[in-house]
Amino acid sequence: MAFPVLVSFAGGASGRWRVERIAPLRGDSLALVRRLEIVEGREAQPAASAVWVLRGATGHERYVTRTEHQALAERQAPLGRPHATRAALIPVRKSEAWWDLSQDERRAIFEERTRHIGIGLEYLPRIARRLLHCRELGEPFDFLTWFEFGADDVAAFDELVARLRGTEEWRYVEREVDIRLTREPP
Amino acid sequence: MAFPVLVSFAGGASGRWRVERIAPLRGDSLALVRRLEIVEGREAQPAASAVWVLRGATGHERYVTRTEHQALAERQAPLGRPHATRAALIPVRKSEAWWDLSQDERRAIFEERTRHIGIGLEYLPRIARRLLHCRELGEPFDFLTWFEFGADDVAAFDELVARLRGTEEWRYVEREVDIRLTREPP
Numbered sequence: 307m308a309f310p311v312l313v314s315f316a317g318g319a320s321g322r323w324r325v326e327r328i329a330p331l332r333g334d335s336l337a338l339v340r341r342l343e344i345v346e347g348r349e350a351q352p353a354a355s356a357v358w359v360l361r362g363a364t365g366h367e368r369y370v371t372r373t374e375h376q377a378l379a380e381r382q383a384p385l386g387r388p389h390a391t392r393a394a395l396i397p398v399r400k401s402e403a404w405w406d407l408s409q410d411e412r413r414a415i416f417e418e419r420t421r422h423i424g425i426g427l428e429y430l431p432r433i434a435r436r437l438l439h440c441r442e443l444g445e446p447f448d449f450l451t452w453f454e455f456g457a458d459d460v461a462a463f464d465e466l467v468a469r470l471r472g473t474e475e476w477r478y479v480e481r482e483v484d485i486r487l488t489r490e491p492p
Numbered sequence: 493m494a495f496p497v498l499v500s501f502a503g504g505a506s507g508r509w510r511v512e513r514i515a516p517l518r519g520d521s522l523a524l525v526r527r528l529e530i531v532e533g534r535e536a537q538p539a540a541s542a543v544w545v546l547r548g549a550t551g552h553e554r555y556v557t558r559t560e561h562q563a564l565a566e567r568q569a570p571l572g573r574p575h576a577t578r579a580a581l582i583p584v585r586k587s588e589a590w591w592d593l594s595q596d597e598r599r600a601i602f603e604e605r606t607r608h609i610g611i612g613l614e615y616l617p618r619i620a621r622r623l624l625h626c627r628e629l630g631e632p633f634d635f636l637t638w639f640e641f642g643a644d645d646v647a648a649f650d651e652l653v654a655r656l657r658g659t660e661e662w663r664y665v666e667r668e669v670d671i672r673l674t675r676e677p678p
Contacts, residue, residue, distance in 0.1 A: 309588075310628050348630050363628040368554075372594040402495075408558040413595070442496050442549040442628045444534050 310363040313438050315395055315450065316343045316352030317359075323393060323487040331471070333399070333481030342395065342487055344452075360397055362438025362450040369416045374423050383431035388492050390434060390454040394463065395485040397447040404478035405441075420473035429466045432459045447481065496549040499624050501581055501636065502529045502538030503545075509579060509673040517657070519585070519667030528581065528673055530638075546583055548624025548636040555602045560609050569617035574678050576620060576640040580649065581671040583633040590664035591627075606659035615652045618645045633667065 317325065317336065321343030328338055339357050352359050367375060404412065416422050426435070434454045441448040455463050467484070470476060503511065503522065507529030514524055525543050538545055553561060590598065602608050612621070620640045627634040641649050653670070656662060 310630070312630060363630075365628055366591040367594055369595055371596040375594045405552040408553055408561045409555055409599070410557040439628055442551055442625055444496070444498060444549075 310365050311346055312348045312361060312363050313436075313450075313452075314345045314350070314352050315360045315452075316345065316356035317341075318343065318353055318356040320353050320355070323489050325485060325487055327484075327486045329484045329486075331482040331484055332479060333483075336397075336483050336485070342485070360395075360440070360447065360450055361443060361445055362440040362447075363443065364436070365439045369413050370423060374417075377427060378423070378430070381427060381430035383434040385434050385436060385452075385454050387434065387454065387456075389456045391489050391491055392455050392457055392460055392463075393487040393489070394451075394453045394467075395487065396451045396453070396467070397481075397483050397485075398449045398451070398479055399447045399481040400478045401480045415475050415478075420470075420475040422470065422473070422475060425466065425469050425473075429462055432456070433463055433466065496551050497532055498534045498547060498549050499622075499636075499638075500531045500536070500538050501546045501638075502531065502542035503527075504529065504539055504542040506539050506541070509675050511671060511673055513670075513672045515670045515672075517668040517670055518665060519669075522583075522669050522671070528671070546581075546626070546633065546636055547629055547631055548626040548633075549629065550622070551625045555599050556609060560603075563613060564609070564616070567613060567616035569620040571620050571622060571638075571640050573620065573640065573642075575642045577675050577677055578641050578643055578646055578649075579673040579675070580637075580639045580653075581673065582637045582639070582653070583667075583669050583671075584635045584637070584665055585633045585667040586664045587666045601661050601664075606656075606661040608656065608659070608661060611652065611655050611659075615648055618642070619649055619652065 317339035319340055321341040323342040325339055325342055328336055337357050343352050343356070345352050370378065417424070432455060436452045438450040440450060453463060503525035505526055507527040509528040511525055511528055514522055523543050529538050529542070531538050556564065603610070618641060622638045624636040626636060639649060
C-alpha cells in the first residue's frame with residue numbers, strides 16, 4: 307500500500323467516460339452531466355467547468371483479514387483493461403448508527419453476516435474495483451467505489467450490486483447514487 | 493459519533509497554549525514555535541502567521557471492541573477541565589509495513605500484544621485524550637493525539653508514553669514528535 311492517493315471524479319462536459327445514467331437509490335441524487343473526468347493527485351485539478359467533483363483517498367484495508375486479503379489479491383484485476391469499456395461509480399454514505407458501532411460490530415455485519423468480501427470474490431476477476439475513502443475529507447459521501455468491466459459482464463455487475471443491496475450492511479446506507487458509464491475501446 | 497470535525501493545530505506566535513518543548517523522537521522535528529493555536533472546523537483558519545499547521549479529523553474507532561468502548565466511555569474525561577493546564581500534542585506517522593498489514597494483524601499488535609487500550613485505561617480519567625486521523629488528508633503524519641492533564645499528572649503522563657513507546661506497536665512508528673505545552677489557569 308503506497309501513500310494514499312487522492313482521486314477526483316469530476317462530472318461535467320469533458321472527460322474520457324460518457325455518463326449513461328445517474329440513479330439515486332437513497333437520498334439526494336447528483337446533477338445530471340454528460341461526461342466524467344478522473345484525475346489523480348492532490349495538485350491535479352479537474353476542469354473548472356465541472357458541475358460536481360467527488361474526491362476520495364485510496365487507503366489501507368479496514369475490515370479484511372490476512373486470509374481474505376490473499377484470496378482477493380490472487381483474483382483481483384487491474385483498472386484500465388482494454389476490454390473494460392463499462393464502468394460504475396457508486397458513492398455511498400452510511401448512517402451515524404453505522405459509525406457509532408465498534409470495530410468488532412462493524413466487522414461482524416460487514417463479513418460474518420453480510421459476506422461483503424465473499425460475495426465480491428465471486429465476481430473477480432471479471433469486475434475490477436477501486437475503493438476510495440472520503441469520510442475524513444469533509445465530503446458528502448463516506449466512500450466512492452469505482453468498478454470497470456466488459457460489456458459482457460453488465461448483468462453480472464447488476465447481480466453483484468443487487469445482492470449487496472439486500473444485505474444487513476446496506477440497512478446502514480443512507481445515501482447511494484449509482485452512476486453508469488461507457489467509453490470507446492482504445 | 494458526530495460527523496468528523498477537522499481540527500487544526502497551528503504553531504506560531506499566538507494561541508492559548510505556550511510551547512515548552514518540541515522533542516523529535518523519531519524522524520524530523522517541527523520548527524520551534526512559542527505558542528499553539530487550536531481551531532475547529534473546515535471554514536476556520538489559523539492565524540496567517542503560523543509557522544506550521546497540522547490538521548486531523550475526529551472519527552470513528554478503528555480497533556476498539558464494544559466491550560472496550562464501554563470501559564473507555566465509563567472512565568474517560570472531557571477536554572477543557574479547569575485544572576488541566578498541561579498538554580501534549582504527539583503527531584505520529586507509522587511505516588508502510590504497518591499499513592500493509594491486514595485489519596486482524598493490526599488489531600493483534602495494537603491490543604492483544606501491545607495492550608494499547610489496556611495501558612491507556614490505567615491513566616483515565618486523569619489524562620484526557622483526543623485522537624485525530626490525518627493519513628487520508630495528505631498530511632505529513634497519520635495521527636495527532638492531544639492530551640490534557642493537571643500539573644500533578646505530568647509524571648503519570650511521562651510513564652504512559654514511555655510504556656507505549658516500548659511496545660511492539662511502536663516498532664512501526666517512523667516519525668514521532670513530542671510537543672509539551674502549558675496554559676494559564678482560567
